[in-house]
Each structure stands twice: as C-alpha cells, then as structure tokens.
Amino acid sequence: MNDLWKSPILNLIASVIFVLLVSVAAVVAYVAHGWPVGDAVYMVIISIFTVGYGEVRPVDTHALRFITEAMVVLGCTGMIFVTGTLLQLITFSALQQLVGTKRMKNQIAALAGHVIIVGFGRIGLILARELTRGRIPFVIIERTEDRLTQARAAGFLCHAGDATEEEVLIAAGIERAHHVVTVTPNDAANVFITLSARALNPKLEIIARGEDPATESKLRQAGANQVVLPAHIGAERVAEIILNPTAASLLREGDRRKEIEQDFNRLGLALETLKVEESGRLAFRTIAEVENLSLKNCLIISVTHSDGHAVAPDPALRLMPDDVITLMRRG
Numbered sequence: 382m383n384d385l386w387k388s389p390i391l392n393l394i395a396s397v398i399f400v401l402l403v404s405v406a407a408v409v410a411y412v413a414h415g416w417p418v419g420d421a422v423y424m425v426i427i428s429i430f431t432v433g434y435g436e437v438r439p440v441d442t443h444a445l446r447f448i449t450e451a452m453v454v455l456g457c458t459g460m461i462f463v464t465g466t467l468l469q470l471i472t473f474s475a476l477q478q479l480v481g482t483k484r485m486k487n488q489i490a491a492l493a494g495h496v497i498i499v500g501f502g503r504i505g506l507i508l509a510r511e512l513t514r515g516r517i518p519f520v521i522i523e524r525t526e527d528r529l530t531q532a533r534a535a536g537f538l539c540h541a542g543d544a545t546e547e548e549v550l551i552a553a554g555i556e557r558a559h560h561v562v563t564v565t566p567n568d569a570a571n572v573f574i575t576l577s578a579r580a581l582n583p584k585l586e587i588i589a590r591g592e593d594p595a596t597e598s599k600l601r602q603a604g605a606n607q608v609v610l611p612a613h614i615g616a617e618r619v620a621e622i623i624l625n626p627t628a629a630s631l632l633r634e635g636d637r638r639k640e641i642e643q644d645f646n647r648l649g650l651a652l653e654t655l656k657v658e659e660s661g662r663l664a665f666r667t668i669a670e671v672e673n674l675s676l677k678n679c680l681i682i683s684v685t686h687s688d689g690h691a692v693a694p695d696p697a698l699r700l701m702p703d704d705v706i707t708l709m710r711r712g
Contacts, residue, residue, distance in 0.1 A: 389466060389469045389470035390470060392462075392466040392469065392470075393463070393466040393467060393469075393470055396459060396462040396463040396465075396466050397463055399459045399462070400429065400456060400459035400460060400462075400463060403429070403452060403455045403456045403459055404425050404426075404429060404452075404456065406452075407421070407424075407425045407428075407448060407451075407452040407456070408421045408422055408425055410448045411424060411425075411445075411448065414442070414444060414445055414448070416438055420437045420438055423437055424436065424437050424438070424449075425452060425456070428449065428452055428453050428456060428457075429452070429453075429456035429457060429459070429460055430460065431457060431460075485538060485539070485540075486552075488538055489520055489538055489540060489552070489553060489554055490554065492518050492520065492538075492554050492557065492558075493554075493557040494518075494557070494558070494559045495517075495518040495519055495520060495554065495557070495558050495559065495560075496512060496517060496518070496519040496520075496558065496559065496560040496561075496562060497519065497520050497522060497550070497553050497554070497555060497558050497560070497561045497562070497578075498512075498519055498520070498521045498522070498562050498564065499522045499544040499561065499562065499563040499564065499565060499571075499574055500522075500523065500544075500563065500564045500565035500566075500590075501521050501523040501525075501528040501529070501531065501532050501539070502528070502564065502565070502566065504564040504590065504611070505521065505523075505564050506531075508562060508564065509521060509532070509535070509537050513537075518538075519537075519538065520538045520539065520540055520553045520554065520558075521537050521538065521539040521540070522539070522540050522542060522544045522549060522550070522553050523539060523540075523541065524541065524542055524543045524544075526541075529541055540552055540553045544563070544565075544570075544574045544577075545570055545573050545574055545577065547577050547580075547581060550574075550577060550578060550581055551581065555578060555581050555582050555585070556581060556582055558582065558585060559585070559586060560585070560586045560587070560588065561574075561575075561578045561585055561586075561587050561588070562587075562588045562589075562590075563575060563578075563587070563588075563589050563590060564590040564609075565590070566590075566592060568591055568592050568593055568596040568599075568600075571589050571590055571591065571596070571600060572589075572596065572599050572600055572603050573603075574589075575587055575589050575600055575603040575604050575605045576603045576604060578604070579603065579604030586606050587604055587605045587606050587607075588605065588606065588607045588608075588609060589603075589605040589607070589608050589609070590608075590609050590610075590611065591608050591609070591610050592610075592611075594610055596608075597610065651709070651710050652707065652708075652709055653707070653708050653709075653710065654705060654706070654707050654708075655705070655706050655708065656703065656704075656705050657700045657701065657702055657703065657704040657705070657706065658702065659702035659703075662674070663700050663706070664700060664701070664702050665699060665700065665701070666699065666700055667696065667697055667698060667699050667700070668681050668684070668694050668695065668696050668697070668698050668700065669696035669697065671700065672696075679708045679709065679710040680708060680709045680710070681694045681706050681707070681708045682694060682707055682708060682709055683706065683707040684698060684700070684704055684705070684706050684707075685704065685705040685706075685707075686701070686703075686704055687701070687702075687703035687704065694706075
C-alpha cells in the first residue's frame with residue numbers, strides 16, 4: 382500500500398477511475414429516476430467540474446437530492462485528487478530529471494582516466510557493454526534523444542550534446558580522460574571531433590571510426606592514434622574464414638553462418654549470398670565492375686562456381702551464370 386502512494390502515475394490512475402465510477406453511478410441513478418441520459422450526463426459534468434450553470438431538471442425529491450449531494454461530495458473530492466496527482470506527477474518528473482541530471486554531472490566530474498564514447502549506435506552500444514564488463518569508467522556523448530534514453534535506461538553515464546562543440550567535450554571531462562573513441566557514422570564529424578579532442582588534450586589516446594577508407598589518412602592527420610574501418614574488419618574476418626581449410630563450407634553452414642552474420646551486424650554490416658542468373662545484371666561482369674555498380678557499398682568476398690569450387694574474389698574475375706557469390710554490404 383505504501384508503494385501505491387509513492388507512485389504519482391498509480392495515484393493518477395486511481396483518482397481518474399474513482400471519478401469515472403462516481404460519474405457513472407450518478408448517471409445511472411438519475412436515469413433510474415426518469416431523467417434522459419443526456420440530461421443526466423450534463424448534470425454530472427457541470428456538478429463534478431463545479432461549473433454551476435444550474436440544474437437542468439428539478440431536484441425536488443429526497444432521493445434526487447441525496448444523489449446530487451453524494452455526487453457533488455464524492456465527485457468534487459475525486460477531481461481535487463485528480464488535480465493533485467497531476468501536479469504531483471509533473472513535479473515528480475521535473476525533480477527526478479533535475480536530480481538525475483545533477484547526479485550524472487557530479488559523477489562525470491569525479492571521473493579521471495576514463496573513456497569518452499562519442500555516438501551510441503550499434504558499435505557504441507557494444508563498446509559500452511564491453512567496457513562495463515571490464516569495469517572501465519566511461520562517458521557517452523550522444524545528441525539523439527531516443528539513444529540518450531536507451532543509454533540512460535542501461536545505466537550508462539551519458540552527456541547530451543554535439544561532440545563537435547568543444548564545450549560538450551569539456552563537460553564530458555576530456556581534459557581528464559585517457560581515451561576518446563568516436564564511432565559516429567559521419568566521417569566528417571569524426572574528423573572534426575578528433576581535431577577538437579586533440580587540441581583539448583594532447584596526451585589523449587584517440588580511436589576514430591571511418592566509413593570510407595580514404596578518410597583514414599585524414600583522421601590520422603587530425604590526431605587519431607588508431608583508425609577503425611568496420612568494412613575492412615569485416616573483410617579481414619571473412620578472409621580468415623576463407624583461408625581456413627574448412628572455409629568452403631563455413632559460409633554455407635547454418636549455425637556457423639548465423640554466428641558470422643551476428644559478428645557483421647555488430648559492425649553495421651550484412652552478409653548475403655546471391656546466385657548469378659544468366660539474364661541478370663551480374664552475369665559476365667567482373668567483380669570490380671559489380672562493386673562499382675553498387676557505388677562500393679558492397680564487397681564480394683567469395684565466389685563459388687557451379688561445380689562447387691570456391692575461389693578468391695580477384696577483381697578481374699568474371700562472374701558466370703550459376704556462380705554463387707557471398708558479399709558483404711553496409712547494413
């Protein structure tokens with residue numbers, strides 16, 4: 382029972398239900414004494430909300446007076462309770478947000494030698510979980526409200542804002558941090574964040590994500606110690622599988638295939654298998670031509686000929702009808 386009164390939402394629900402029950406009971410009572418439903422509902426509304434426009438029908442019997450008195454006492458009391466719980470809910474939410482934000486700022490201010498994660502997408506989430514397991518303190522910088530809500534719900538320290546602004550990085554404790562990991566999918570933003578972070582803390586270890594391989598040199602010039610290219614990591618992962626003696630079947634086996642696909646999904650990549658149709662767009666094209674057709678959004682990692690023989694995807698290799706290709710693309 383004590384928990385019930387501590388919850389503003391439950392209080393509001395209970396008070397609304399009480400008012401509805403009183404209103405329905407009063408309408409039924411008036412109708413039972415010969416009033417039309419419309420008049421009964423109107424009488425209940427103006428009485429409970431204390432508008433006081435006057436009685437729509439004479440209340441000239443003891444029974445009608447008792448019904449009206451009970452409705453006014455119970456209904457108005459219920460409405461006072463509804464108003465009170467609404468104020469309680471609004472105040473409670475505001476205070477909870479204020480206290481929570483202040484507590485989080487104090488916790489961030491107390492950190493030193495921590496990791497700053499910029500971006501809470503798929504890679505940011507995986508990184509946060511791994512750092513939590515390793516008991517390494519970290520702060521997440523994210524500007525998207527729904528991702529911030531997700532991060533807070535997971536119990537992670539986070540700061541709302543755009544990491545391209547120096548004030549946001551300073552608020553996350555960049556001058557005391559040991560690492561900054563920028564994993565947003567925007568290469569330009571990652572370069573700018575890297576520049577700002579390096580200027581604010583020359584001793585910082587910066588790990589930056591790059592989508593386009595051409596961005597790697599820019600990130601390193603901006604001050605990144607290490608650059609991570611998810612597409613290349615995925616390609617290397619598959620290369621290891623292909624070079625394995627049992628690789629011919631690994632990409633086709635159900636359980637192993639699912640495991641590999643899950644690894645790729647964590648990196649924002651997808652693994653697909655396609656059969657080359659004679660009348661399709663892929664037939665008789667080289668691998669380089671196919672990859673250029675997709676605007677380099679995909680990378681062919683395995684080609685299996687119709688006789689079941691798997692070969693490495695040489696750029697000059699021409700795809701023939703009934704070949705089966707395994708490709709990796711951005712998810």
